[in-house]
Amino acid sequence: MLPSDIASSLRVRTILHSRAMLTTITTLMAITGYLTATWLAYGQLNKDPQVSPRPSASVAWAMGVAIACHAGAVFPGINNLATLNLALGSTISIVALIIVALFLVSAVRQPILALAFLLLPVAAAAVAIGSIFPGDPHPLRLTSGLALAHSLVAALAYALLSLAVTQALLVRVQERSLRQRHSLGIIRSLPPVETMETLLFQLITVGFVLLSITLLSGIGFSNQLFGTAFVFNHHSVLSVLAWCSFATLLGGRVFAGWRGQFAVQWTLASFILLLLAYFGTRFILEVLLAQP
Numbered sequence: 001m002l003p004s005d006i007a008s009s010l011r012v013r014t015i016l017h018s019r020a021m022l023t024t025i026t027t028l029m030a031i032t033g034y035l036t037a038t039w040l041a042y043g044q045l046n047k048d049p050q051v052s053p054r055p056s057a058s059v060a061w062a063m064g065v066a067i068a069c070h071a072g073a074v075f076p077g078i079n080n081l082a083t084l085n086l087a088l089g090s091t092i093s094i095v096a097l098i099i100v101a102l103f104l105v106s107a108v109r110q111p112i113l114a115l116a117f118l119l120l121p122v123a124a125a126a127v128a129i130g131s132i133f134p135g136d137p138h139p140l141r142l143t144s145g146l147a148l149a150h151s152l153v154a155a156l157a158y159a160l161l162s163l164a165v166t167q168a169l170l171v172r173v174q175e176r177s178l179r180q181r182h183s184l185g186i187i188r189s190l191p192p193v194e195t196m197e198t199l200l201f202q203l204i205t206v207g208f209v210l211l212s213i214t215l216l217s218g219i220g221f222s223n224q225l226f227g228t229a230f231v232f233n234h235h236s237v238l239s240v241l242a243w244c245s246f247a248t249l250l251g252g253r254v255f256a257g258w259r260g261q262f263a264v265q266w267t268l269a270s271f272i273l274l275l276l277a278y279f280g281t282r283f284i285l286e287v288l289l290a291q292p
Contacts, residue, residue, distance in 0.1 A: 026072040027131045033066025034100070034124040041116040055107050055116075063104050063120070070097045070127055092279065093130025096123045099159040106163065110199060111191050118166045154214040158274070160207030161246075165271040167200045168264045175261065197259055201250070204267065208246045211274075215243055238277035245270035 040059045055063065074093045100123045107113050174190055190196060218239075249266045252258035258266070 023073055023131070026069045027127055030066050030069035030073055030127045031124045033062055033069060034120045034127070037062035037066060038116055038120040041113055041120070045114060054109075054111065055104070055113055059113070059116075060104065060108075063100065063116075066120075066123075067097065067101050067104065070100070070123070073127060074130055089130050089133035093126050095155060095158055095162075096126030096130075098155050099123070099162050102156070102159045103163060111195075112163075112167065112199065114170060114190055115163065115166050118169060119163075150214065150217045153210050153217070157207050157210035157214050158278075160203055160210060161271055161274060164200055164203035164207055165267055167196065167203060168267040171196045171200060172261065172264045197263070200263075200267070201253055204246060205250060208243075208250060211243055211246065215239060235277055238273055242270055242273035242277055245273055 037059055040062055041055070044056050044059060070093070074090060074097060100119060103112075103115060103119055107115070170190070171193065174193055174196060178193070191199075245266070249258065249263065249270060252266070253263065
């Protein structure tokens with residue numbers, strides 16, 4: 001091997017090593033930031049449980065730093081779409097990043113800070129999963145602007161519906177707490193149940209619209225890739241079932257006044273279908289069957 005080749009190989013190794021070290025640092029900072037934000041949110045809500053506050057400056061800053069570090073961990077050195085790693089572990093981390101960013105924006109406008117106790121620890125775990133189990137990169141088969149828009153809308157739909165299911169869990173805890181007449185300070189800081197349910201269905205409605213756009217645009221890409229509008233596989237079938245379930249839930253809300261625990265349980269069941277549509281099939285392919 002020529003000296004120039006040796007020098008070039010050493011430079012590549014140095015760059016890769018430096019990039020790996022930077023990713024490790026940003027991953028640890030993201031996890032620390034999320035856990036710190038959770039603790040600060042707990043202190044803020046416990047301080048005055050009779051109000052429904054938006055994030056304080058310290059909570060917002062902790063979340064913002066964590067989100068920035070999270071982005072640095074999942075998008076290291078991205079130069080083009082084809083280098084994105086969409087394996088299971090990395091995708092879980094990317095989706096968690098979008099969910100938390102959307103939550104921070106929403107929490108500034110809506111009294112949903114209590115969701116931080118569910119979302120932020122899960123986001124910290126997702127960062128760790130993405131780092132420990134990144135998986136093998138899957139080259140994107142569609143890299144056009146429309147394909148990027150399709151992926152972005154799909155991610156936003158999933159993020160909004162994830163926020164909705166977190167809200168549903170909080171409504172469930174709140175209702176049980178009111179029945180038992182024993183509630184923690186954090187629960188007392190929540191808005192009335194009616195307001196919480198209104199926020200829940202607002203999230204579901206917007207997420208459902210984005211999910212509908214995702215499925216419709218996916219039909220076009222299916223024609224482009226496979227020559228048919230519908231590929232009969234686990235992903236497509238479960239996605240359609242999830243869409244039908246959310247549509248039924250919204251219809252039941254409008255025409256039959258569905259609310260309370262029944263609506264919460266339907267929300268959870270619908271989200272499980274959506275969760276299985278991607279992550280379930282990815283888990284089977286990548287973990288159980290070891291296929292890319």
